Amino acid sequence: MAAITPKYSINAESMKKSQIREILKLTQQPDIISFGGGLPAPETFPVEELRAASERVFVKHAARALQYGTTEGDKALREALLAYEASHGVNAAPENLLITSASQQALDMLPKLFLDPGDWVIAGRPTYLGAIQAIQAYRGKILGIPFGPENDGFDMAELERRYTAAKKQGAKVKYIYVIPDFQNPTGICWSIKKRKALLEFSYREELILVEDSPYREIRFMGESVPSIYQLDCEGAAQGNVINLKTFSKILAPGTRIGWMLARPDIIDKFITAKQSMDLCTSPFTQLWLAEYMAAGKLEEVVGRTRAIYQKKRGYMLEQLERYMPARDDISWTKPEGGLFLWLTLPSSLNADELLFKAIEKKVAYVSGSAFYFDDPEYNSMRINFSYSSLEQIGEGVKRLASVIKEALA
Ligand SMILES: Cc1ncc(COP(=O)(O)O)c(C=O)c1O
Missing domain, CATH: 3.90.1150.10 (Aspartate Aminotransferase, domain 1)
Incomplete structure (x- = not known):
C-alpha cells in the first residue's frame, strides 16, 4: 500500500x-x-566541574532529579538564578521568574501566546533567525526596522514611520522583539539613549517589549549599559518588558536551560503555555546547574x-x-x-x-x-x-x- x-x-x-x-x-x-x-x-x-556537579546530583538528589518537576522550575535553580540576577543588579522576585528549556522555547511561546495569524511583531532588520522561524510557525509577520552599523540600535524615525503606516493599514502589532546586547547577527550593542527611547515607545503604544539577552554577559570591552528590563524596573515600573536569558553562551548550550523574567501575570500565562509543551524543563539538568552554581565557579x-x-x-x-x-x-x-x-x-x-x-x-x-x-x-x-x-x-x-x-x- x-x-x-x-x-x-x-x-x-x-x-x-x-x-x-x-x-x-x-x-x-x-x-x-x-x-x-x-x-x-x-x-x-568547564568539563570536570560539570561532571563533578552531575555526580553530586545522583548522590544528593537522585529521586528529585529523576522525577517530574514543577513547570516554573526547580526551587534550587530558581534560588540560584535570583541570586545571580541580583549580583548583576536585577532584583527579581520568585514570581517574576520562569525556567525554560533554553531561550528558544521562550521564543516559541511568545508567538504562541500573542499572535493570531496575520498579527505583527516589531523586530530588527536583520534579526535572529530562530525568532523569525518561530513567528513564521504561528503565521505572524515582522515589521522590520532598519538597524545597522551606522546606528546604535533601531532607527527610531523609521520605527515611527513604519509603525504609523502599518497601523493605518490595520496591522495588529502585538509585541516588540529586540536583542540590544551584541545582537545576533550584527554584534551591535544599543546605547542607553536608544534603549530608553524604545521603552518609552512601548509605554506609549502599550506594547510588550521582549528583550532577548543571550550575549549580555559576554562583554569583553567598553562600558556596560543597563538592560531594558532594568530600565523598566527602575523607571516607570510598568512591567512592559520580558527578558530572556540562557546558559547557552555563558556556560554551555548543551545544558538547554534558560530563564525568563517578567511581571507575575505574564509569567503565569507562559507557565500555562509551557505545560502543554514539555510539562517541565528536565529536573535533572536543573539540579545539575544548581549544583554547579553552588560551587561558585560560573563567574x-x-x-x-x-x-x-x-x-x-x-x-x-x-x-x-x-x-x-x-x-x-x-x-x-x-x-x-x-x-x-x-x-x-x-x-x-x-x-x-x-x-x-x-x-x-x-x-x-x-x-x-x-x-x-x-x-x-x-x-x-x-x-x-x-x-x-x-x-x-x-x-x-x-x-x-x-x-x-x-x-x-
Ligand atoms: C538572539 C538569540 N536568542 C536565542 C537563542 C537561542 O538560545 P538557546 O540556546 O538558549 O535556545 C540564540 C542562539 O544562538 C540567539 O542568538
Whole structure:
C-alpha cells in the first residue's frame, strides 16, 4: 500500500526550515573552517566541574532529579538564578521568574501566546533567525526596522514611520522583539539613549517589549549599559518588558536551560503555555546547574570566556584589515562583546552565491539574507569568531578574502 500523504496544518505548512542548519551540515566536514554556526568555544566548557556537579546530583538528589518537576522550575535553580540576577543588579522576585528549556522555547511561546495569524511583531532588520522561524510557525509577520552599523540600535524615525503606516493599514502589532546586547547577527550593542527611547515607545503604544539577552554577559570591552528590563524596573515600573536569558553562551548550550523574567501575570500565562509543551524543563539538568552554581565557579568561567573571545575577536579584526580588499564599500562591525561580526559587501556581490565558492575553498559563513523576514539584502555575511582557533581564524579570513577578491575581479 502506498504511504499516506500527511494532512499538515496551515501552521505546519508555513514553517520554514532553517537554511543555516542545512548549510551547517555541509560545513561540518572536518577540513572546513566554519565561521557559520553560533557555537561557543568548546575550550570554555568547564568539563570536570560539570561532571563533578552531575555526580553530586545522583548522590544528593537522585529521586528529585529523576522525577517530574514543577513547570516554573526547580526551587534550587530558581534560588540560584535570583541570586545571580541580583549580583548583576536585577532584583527579581520568585514570581517574576520562569525556567525554560533554553531561550528558544521562550521564543516559541511568545508567538504562541500573542499572535493570531496575520498579527505583527516589531523586530530588527536583520534579526535572529530562530525568532523569525518561530513567528513564521504561528503565521505572524515582522515589521522590520532598519538597524545597522551606522546606528546604535533601531532607527527610531523609521520605527515611527513604519509603525504609523502599518497601523493605518490595520496591522495588529502585538509585541516588540529586540536583542540590544551584541545582537545576533550584527554584534551591535544599543546605547542607553536608544534603549530608553524604545521603552518609552512601548509605554506609549502599550506594547510588550521582549528583550532577548543571550550575549549580555559576554562583554569583553567598553562600558556596560543597563538592560531594558532594568530600565523598566527602575523607571516607570510598568512591567512592559520580558527578558530572556540562557546558559547557552555563558556556560554551555548543551545544558538547554534558560530563564525568563517578567511581571507575575505574564509569567503565569507562559507557565500555562509551557505545560502543554514539555510539562517541565528536565529536573535533572536543573539540579545539575544548581549544583554547579553552588560551587561558585560560573563567574570565573564567564570571565575566562570573555578573555578568550576578546583575543579571537581582536585577531579576526586584524586579519580582516590585513586581507580584505581596502574599499569604502567593504566594512565590518567591531563588536565589544558577543560571538559575531557582520561584514557588508559591495551591493554588486551576493553572499548567497559566494557561499558555494567559499565552501569550495573550505571556509563557511552564514549569508546575511538568512536574517531577514522578507525582502532580504544579499550583500552581507555573519561571521562567528568564538568557535575557531586563532590559527583557523587566520587561515579562514585569508580564504574568505580571496573569494571576495575573485568575485570583484
Ligand atoms: C538572539 C538569540 N536568542 C536565542 C537563542 C537561542 O538560545 P538557546 O540556546 O538558549 O535556545 C540564540 C542562539 O544562538 C540567539 O542568538
